Amino acid sequence: MNRDFLSIVTKLNESKHILVVGHIMPDGDDISSVLSAKIGLERLGKEVLAGIDWRIPWYFYEFEEVNQIMTFEQIKESGFKPEVLLILDASSLDRIGRFQEYFETTNVFVVDHHATNTLFGDHNWVDTKFGSTAQMVMRINNELGVPYDENLATLNLMGIATDTGFFKYSNADETVFSDATKLVSLGGKVYLVSRIFENKRIEQFKLLSIMIDHLKLEFDNKIAYSFLSKADYENNNCSEDDSGGFVGELRSLKGVELAIFLSEYVTDEVHISFRSKDWFDCSKLATILGGGGHQRAAGCSLKGDLHVIVEEVIREAKTLFLTSSRSSVNLAE
Amino acid sequence: MNRDFLSIVTKLNESKHILVVGHIMPDGDDISSVLSAKIGLERLGKEVLAGIDWRIPWYFYEFEEVNQIMTFEQIKESGFKPEVLLILDASSLDRIGRFQEYFETTNVFVVDHHATNTLFGDHNWVDTKFGSTAQMVMRINNELGVPYDENLATLNLMGIATDTGFFKYSNADETVFSDATKLVSLGGKVYLVSRIFENKRIEQFKLLSIMIDHLKLEFDNKIAYSFLSKADYENNNCSEDDSGGFVGELRSLKGVELAIFLSEYVTDEVHISFRSKDWFDCSKLATILGGGGHQRAAGCSLKGDLHVIVEEVIREAKTLFLTSSRSSVNLAE
Numbered sequence: 001m002n003r004d005f006l007s008i009v010t011k012l013n014e015s016k017h018i019l020v021v022g023h024i025m026p027d028g029d030d031i032s033s034v035l036s037a038k039i040g041l042e043r044l045g046k047e048v049l050a051g052i053d054w055r056i057p058w059y060f061y062e063f064e065e066v067n068q069i070m071t072f073e074q075i076k077e078s079g080f081k082p083e084v085l086l087i088l089d090a091s092s093l094d095r096i097g098r099f100q101e102y103f104e105t106t107n108v109f110v111v112d113h114h115a116t117n118t119l120f121g122d123h124n125w126v127d128t129k130f131g132s133t134a135q136m137v138m139r140i141n142n143e144l145g146v147p148y149d150e151n152l153a154t155l156n157l158m159g160i161a162t163d164t165g166f167f168k169y170s171n172a173d174e175t176v177f178s179d180a181t182k183l184v185s186l187g188g189k190v191y192l193v194s195r196i197f198e199n200k201r202i203e204q205f206k207l208l209s210i211m212i213d214h215l216k217l218e219f220d221n222k223i224a225y226s227f228l229s230k231a232d233y234e235n236n237n238c239s240e241d242d243s244g245g246f247v248g249e250l251r252s253l254k255g256v257e258l259a260i261f262l263s264e265y266v267t268d269e270v271h272i273s274f275r276s277k278d279w280f281d282c283s284k285l286a287t288i289l290g291g292g293g294h295q296r297a298a299g300c301s302l303k304g305d306l307h308v309i310v311e312e313v314i315r316e317a318k319t320l321f322l323t324s325s326r327s328s329v330n331l332a333e
Numbered sequence: 334m335n336r337d338f339l340s341i342v343t344k345l346n347e348s349k350h351i352l353v354v355g356h357i358m359p360d361g362d363d364i365s366s367v368l369s370a371k372i373g374l375e376r377l378g379k380e381v382l383a384g385i386d387w388r389i390p391w392y393f394y395e396f397e398e399v400n401q402i403m404t405f406e407q408i409k410e411s412g413f414k415p416e417v418l419l420i421l422d423a424s425s426l427d428r429i430g431r432f433q434e435y436f437e438t439t440n441v442f443v444v445d446h447h448a449t450n451t452l453f454g455d456h457n458w459v460d461t462k463f464g465s466t467a468q469m470v471m472r473i474n475n476e477l478g479v480p481y482d483e484n485l486a487t488l489n490l491m492g493i494a495t496d497t498g499f500f501k502y503s504n505a506d507e508t509v510f511s512d513a514t515k516l517v518s519l520g521g522k523v524y525l526v527s528r529i530f531e532n533k534r535i536e537q538f539k540l541l542s543i544m545i546d547h548l549k550l551e552f553d554n555k556i557a558y559s560f561l562s563k564a565d566y567e568n569n570n571c572s573e574d575d576s577g578g579f580v581g582e583l584r585s586l587k588g589v590e591l592a593i594f595l596s597e598y599v600t601d602e603v604h605i606s607f608r609s610k611d612w613f614d615c616s617k618l619a620t621i622l623g624g625g626g627h628q629r630a631a632g633c634s635l636k637g638d639l640h641v642i643v644e645e646v647i648r649e650a651k652t653l654f655l656t657s658s659r660s661s662v663n664l665a666e
Contacts, residue, residue, distance in 0.1 A: 168527035194501035
């Protein structure tokens with residue numbers, strides 16, 4: 001068994017006061033991992049607080065347990081003094097936001113499945129073979145003897161389901177399916193997880209129509225991109241949460257290898273998501289632009305005029321796309 | 334073990350010439366079941382033809398094996414004389430279209446998971462506890478000793494994945510997940526199945542925008558419905574296949590219990606799909622209107638003017654919705 005895994009399990013077992021934190025701009029895997037660890041460790045009698053230094057998208061509140069995740073301010077004000085900082089699904093220290101403040105005074109454990117992880121903790125269990133960090137938390141909980149009920153099993157499933165696109169991405173391997181089977185056998189319900197995404201508002205459909213109007217294709221339809229401006233969000237009474245699945249819609253177009261969605265929710269602040277189907281390395285493109293992520297799903301944030309950024313990002317994407325295509329042609333020769 | 338299952342396996346084992354047929358308006362589970370049985374039985378050295386008396390939606394041709402499914406005319410012309418007619422995923426005899434012609438001269442085996450099955454074969458293995466007919470075919474293949482490779486495992490997975498909404502519906506139980514795990518361990522790839530739905534054309538997005546424009550809500554947003562006319566399809570260079578997932582979009586709206594999508598692809602011929610989330614029995618509504626299906630997914634076809642049919646269907650839906658709501662209220666009292 002992995003040495004870092006065992007060290008982390010042993011030290012968690014010995015610890016009494018644990019602060020579990022996730023990353024900024026949290027996704028389903030992050031929220032699932034944080035809650036599964038928090039609830040699991042509490043069931044072993046430990047004092048645990050959970051924090052994410054970012055607004056949590058409204059649709060995750062379908063699970064009332066999400067209310068247990070505290071803001072940075074709330075945790076500061078509580079006067080909680082953790083011995084351990086358990087950081088989940090975050091590839092680098094800056095990804096935990098202001099919780100970095102606890103870095104010097106605690107024993108820092110990092111559990112993550114991102115290839116770009118900088119191994120910034122005292123103990124780092126980083127394994128890219130897992131489709132989700134939630135599966136790693138499940139292993140920690142199992143090793144610690146955490147009892148599972150329907151609630152915990154469903155919350156833990158959320159990370160597996162969301163980080164594999166509901167079992168649709170190529171990272172949905174045998175381990176993903178057998179882990180999901182185990183959680184389902186413990187009472188976990190994937191359909192409750194899917195409810196998160198079945199709470200659409202009509203306004204989201206209107207926003208989607210606008211995104212479709214802005215859609216452009218490049219390179220013989222291999223790159224698809226679109227954007228939404230602050231005005232698009234405002235005019236339709238939408239927040240950035242409402243466009244969460246749009247990059248996936250772009251990716252679903254026939255022949256598209258790389259999908260790019262640019263979202264200006266705050267004026268002159270643009271969040272960019274990249275998704276690929278087969279071979280394009282999104283994390284490489286995101287890293288060039290100051291972000292990070294996985295091969296098939298990555299992202300970055302840029303400041304400046306939306307339309308200038310759209311041009312810049314598409315130029316970078318096309319350059320990398322062309323170089324990558326060329327090298328793959330070379331490899332085939 | 335189930336007696337009908339054993340009879341069917343025993344008799345398939347003894348048979349040399351088998352005609353495998355699916356139902357009209359085939360879906361992913363039907364096509365998966367037909368191909369998995371056809372390829373499986375062929376691997377045991379039998380002569381097998383597969384037929385569906387309906388046009389197969391273009392996106393299924395992502396799998397080249399779909400070309401092995403023949404039309405009624407092709408099978409007639411081949412002069413094939415089957416001893417056995419293996420009918421998959423069809424709840425009544427009329428659902429196999431003109432293949433009914435083979436009913437009198439063959440030994441008829443029915444394998445299906447629909448509660449509305451009329452048990453019309455000589456042997457009927459009908460079990461509603463399965464999320465998909467594909468899982469039942471997998472059991473037949475396993476019992477017969479069919480060797481699986483990546484291709485067959487992926488084709489077999491297609492039915493499980495599509496009939497459970499990619500593991501999102503409430504029928505995605507432990508058996509669904511453990512069957513999927515088994516097929517994935519044999520080389521099955523869910524992401525190849527999902528490709529079927531990642532071949533969208535831009536025109537489909539335009540069609541979706543129109544569907545959104547036609548969207549209406551009833552009963553405090555609990556019923557959502559929309560429609561597309563023949564003109565909507567024609568003006569956007571789309572076929573009925575292009576609106577395959579639209580009823581799911583309607584179902585994904587917050588608070589919606591019942592989603593209804595009406596599609597007039599041929600003038601004055603309307604196909605209607607029903608989907609529910611928690612409690613509404615779609616098969617009951619579909620049956621009233623001359624169709625059939627499952628509790629959470631059902632459908633029917635009606636002839637006449639689209640707008641008249643929209644009114645009629647919504648009236649029936651509202652009546653049943655109200656009665657069902659009332660009885661559920663009564664139950665709670």
